[in-house]
Amino acid sequence: MPAIPDSHGHYGEFGGRYVAETLMPALFELEAAYKSARRDPQFRADLEKYSREYVGRPTPLFFCANLTARLGGAKIYLKREDLCHTGAHKANNALGQSLLAVRMKKDRIIAETGAGQHGVATATFAALFRRRCEVFMGSLDVERQALNVFRMKLLGASVHPVDSGTRSLKDSMSEALRDWTASVRDTYYLIGSAAGPHPYPQIVRDFQSVIGREARKQIIRQEGRLPNVLVACVNGGSNAIGLMYPFIRDRAVRMIFVEAGGLGLSGPSHAATLTSGVPGVLHGNRTLLLQDELGQIRDTHSIAPGLDYPGVGPELAYLKDIGRAEYAAVTDEEALDAFKLLSETEGIIPALESSHAVAHVVRIAPELARDQVIIVNLSGRGDKDMSTVARALGVTLREGA
Amino acid sequence: MPKFPRRIAAKFRELGARAEAALIPFIVAGDPDLETTRALVLELENRGADLIELGVPFSDPMADGSANQRAIARGLKSGASIPEILRLVSELRKATAIPIILYGYYNPYLHYGCDQLARDAASAGVDGILAVDLPPEEGAVLRKATRANGIDLIHLLAPTTPLERSREIAGRASGFLYYVSVTGVTGARRDLPDDLAEHVRAIRQVSDLPIGVGFGISTPEQAARVASFADAVVVGSAISMLAEERGRSGMIEAIGSLAGGMKTAMRSARDVNGAPPR
Numbered sequence: 001m002p003a004i005p006d007s008h009g010h011y012g013e014f015g016g017r018y019v020a021e022t023l024m025p026a027l028f029e030l031e032a033a034y035k036s037a038r039r040d041p042q043f044r045a046d047l048e049k050y051s052r053e054y055v056g057r058p059t060p061l062f063f064c065a066n067l068t069a070r071l072g073g074a075k076i077y078l079k080r081e082d083l084c085h086t087g088a089h090k091a092n093n094a095l096g097q098s099l100l101a102v103r104m105k106k107d108r109i110i111a112e113t114g115a116g117q118h119g120v121a122t123a124t125f126a127a128l129f130r131r132r133c134e135v136f137m138g139s140l141d142v143e144r145q146a147l148n149v150f151r152m153k154l155l156g157a158s159v160h161p162v163d164s165g166t167r168s169l170k171d172s173m174s175e176a177l178r179d180w181t182a183s184v185r186d187t188y189y190l191i192g193s194a195a196g197p198h199p200y201p202q203i204v205r206d207f208q209s210v211i212g213r214e215a216r217k218q219i220i221r222q223e224g225r226l227p228n229v230l231v232a233c234v235n236g237g238s239n240a241i242g243l244m245y246p247f248i249r250d251r252a253v254r255m256i257f258v259e260a261g262g263l264g265l266s267g268p269s270h271a272a273t274l275t276s277g278v279p280g281v282l283h284g285n286r287t288l289l290l291q292d293e294l295g296q297i298r299d300t301h302s303i304a305p306g307l308d309y310p311g312v313g314p315e316l317a318y319l320k321d322i323g324r325a326e327y328a329a330v331t332d333e334e335a336l337d338a339f340k341l342l343s344e345t346e347g348i349i350p351a352l353e354s355s356h357a358v359a360h361v362v363r364i365a366p367e368l369a370r371d372q373v374i375i376v377n378l379s380g381r382g383d384k385d386m387s388t389v390a391r392a393l394g395v396t397l398r399e400g401a
Numbered sequence: 402m403p404k405f406p407r408r409i410a411a412k413f414r415e416l417g418a419r420a421e422a423a424l425i426p427f428i429v430a431g432d433p434d435l436e437t438t439r440a441l442v443l444e445l446e447n448r449g450a451d452l453i454e455l456g457v458p459f460s461d462p463m464a465d466g467s468a469n470q471r472a473i474a475r476g477l478k479s480g481a482s483i484p485e486i487l488r489l490v491s492e493l494r495k496a497t498a499i500p501i502i503l504y505g506y507y508n509p510y511l512h513y514g515c516d517q518l519a520r521d522a523a524s525a526g527v528d529g530i531l532a533v534d535l536p537p538e539e540g541a542v543l544r545k546a547t548r549a550n551g552i553d554l555i556h557l558l559a560p561t562t563p564l565e566r567s568r569e570i571a572g573r574a575s576g577f578l579y580y581v582s583v584t585g586v587t588g589a590r591r592d593l594p595d596d597l598a599e600h601v602r603a604i605r606q607v608s609d610l611p612i613g614v615g616f617g618i619s620t621p622e623q624a625a626r627v628a629s630f631a632d633a634v635v636v637g638s639a640i641s642m643l644a645e646e647r648g649r650s651g652m653i654e655a656i657g658s659l660a661g662g663m664k665t666a667m668r669s670a671r672d673v674n675g676a677p678p679r
Contacts, residue, residue, distance in 0.1 A: 018507060018534045020464040022559035022584060164470060177463045182585030281508045294482045295512025296460040
């Protein structure tokens with residue numbers, strides 16, 4: 001297998017660096033800084049220390065006895081990234097890249113965010129490492145994730161609502177790139193998805209791979225063998241690649257990416273890029289994109305704001321391309337059903353994003369033999385989604401009254 | 402007869418002989434409709450524009466500030482797609498030989514197909530193509546296609562570009578080099594950087610191509626200052642703002658008048674100072 005990515009950040013035909021010239025030198029600088037950090041024992045020791053003492057790693061691998069019995073098929077394990085400090089796997093990458101920002105002596109950190117989980121994680125480490133932090137967030141997401149906006153502000157970050165385009169994750173990333181183009185000399189752009197220009201997809205994958213490295217050891221300890229199936233929700237793909245990358249050479253382990261089917265794949269209201277995207281260039285990399293026949297990026301929809309992006313990380317597009325990974329789409333409704341099911345059966349309230357992965361497990365587990373093992377990445381907890389879910393279920397929440 | 406017209410190089414030679422700097426207005430195709438764009442190109446030429454950058458709308462213009470973002474959105478709304486824009490250029494070629502450069506983002510080009518685009522653009526009468534988010538490292542396919550069809554692939558240099566990299570980029574470029582005057586996205590600036598002239602002079606050490614300067618230039622005074630050390634001045638966001646303020650009925654006169662004022666100021670700056678030393 002050739003080195004992935006190659007020295008220009010290509011994953012097969014995907015990846016690369018497609019940015020305005022102003023940012024190219026910054027990407028080279030970041031690449032060099034990252035290479036030297038990875039070799040530095042002090043950097044690795046810091047990463048390990050904060051990972052353990054602050055993020056709370058390792059996270060448990062939990063066997064869902066109730067859900068397994070209910071579905072009557074394969075054994076279901078959850079990798080509990082929802083138990084990370086800040087409530088999602090996003091902390092793993094925000095920690096690693098914040099340490100990199102400190103090492104590069106960048107005083108200001110900017111980030112894009114959709115669901116707000118990456119924004120919260122970035123604001124958290126900016127507070128810890130005393131950096132100024134500004135987060136760009138689509139104004140639609142500012143409305144539907146008000147709780148996370150409040151958290152970011154409490155953590156000392158400024159939140160800039162973005163009113164352009166579809167007012168969601170895509171536009172927050174465009175706006176963060178615009179800010180970085182002007183502020184590149186003193187600002188670190190902390191991308192949260194396994195997307196963007198090289199070296200970001202690789203950096204994010206590497207910092208998130210702690211999920212899969214732990215899960216691999218844990219399942220061997222708990223089951224005495226490797227799993228049969230790995231399942232994770234995918235948009236940019238950071239939690240999926242984080243869980244699955246350490247299993248990539250274990251050919252017998254199936255990898256399933258679950259994306260947002262929104263209101264259904266027959267209409268335009270979804271974000272199922274692997275299922276119906278075509279190759280194109282957006283936000284610094286070549287990947288599969290939802291676009292029209294003229295190469296204009298299409299509007300997307302998902303009930304989960306963290307899955308509402310018209311692209312996918314280049315490595316995930318590549319893994320689909322070479323047939324290593326399977327992919328599926330789950331509708332808003334199926335995700336909501338899974339959200340309720342996991343809450344009721346296991347006492348764990350998942351994020352709407354992670355609920356998509358759980359929903360796919362609900363489909364496949366009964367079809368698999370009882371000795372088969374599935375690991376699902378429970379990438380985040382659902383507290384942030386209470387008002388969205390309440391609205392979808394027709395419940396009115398009253399505060400303070 | 403040469404195989405390709407090479408109108409950009411010819412224009413810079415012609416201006417060089419007169420010790421003039423080029424004025425390059427950037428206008429978004431289809432803002433607010435293609436008929437207005439056609440009339441605007443002709444008016445700009447009358448008012449002293451030397452080359453035209455025709456903005457190809459894209460849904461996610463990451464290197465553009467708010468004025469151009471809104472202009473691009475208006476262009477998208479009116480349906481200014483690549484086929485329509487090429488039709489407009491063919492139409493314009495009946496009336497003018499002014500060099501025309503397509504200025505846009507890579508994805509619409511890629512989707513149209515780089516070879517197809519270069520062929521169709523050449524036959525429509527396009528002279529140059531610029532893709533803001535396509536650095537030379539990723540540009541092999543478009544470079545090959547444009548070369549084969551006699552179209553100049555215009556490259557950007559930025560204040561953050563080290564000189565050695567400028568040299569490499571210049572080595573692959575043709576037509577002219579586009580120096581981005583500010584560290585940032587497009588948009589009018591009250592002040593241009595103090596070391597702008599110094600940067601342009603440094604680039605002259607590594608390339609013989611004409612150097613155009615753009616991003617942030619919005620007034621005749623700024624245009625005159627830049628013309629005293631650069632070979633071309635690009636004005637964009639100031640035009641997008643006028644298009645927005647004046648609308649279909651008033652924009653042609655207002656934008657023509659801005660361009661006329663800029664070109665006059667640029668000429669007098671050169672009369673006083675002469676052409677910059679090469």
